[in-house]
Amino acid sequence: AYVWGGIELNRWYxxxxxxxxxxxxxxxxxxxxxxxxxxxxxxxxxxxxxxVTTARFRNVRVATPEGTVLLDGFPELPN
Numbered sequence: 914a915y916v917w918g919g920i921e922l923n924r925w926y927x928x929x930x931x932x933x934x935x936x937x938x939x940x941x942x943x944x945x946x947x948x949x950x951x952x953x954x955x956x957x958x959x960x961x962x963x964x965v966t967t968a969r970f971r972n973v974r975v976a977t978p979e980g981t982v983l984l985d986g987f988p989e990l991p992n
Contacts, residue, residue: 925971930959933978 920926929940932954939947961970975984 920966 927942931938935950935952976982
């Protein structure tokens with residue numbers, strides 16, 4: 914399910930993804946916008962992408978449901 918909305922230019926948003934097994938929930942500034950199930954979400958990987966736009970990401974944090982931080986910031990990438 915998806916809730917329609919818009920994104921303002923030149924504004925930072927708080928984005929939160931909650932994934933437990935195959936179930937996912939996507940929050941934008943605290944509002945639930947998208948939820949569902951996807952059997953591909955079982956590998957423990959994350960990625961970033963946009964559609965027909967440019968975006969910047971900051972303050973990236975990945976944590977377990979219990980709150981243990983697994984990643985804080987972007988990993989060091991090879992040259």
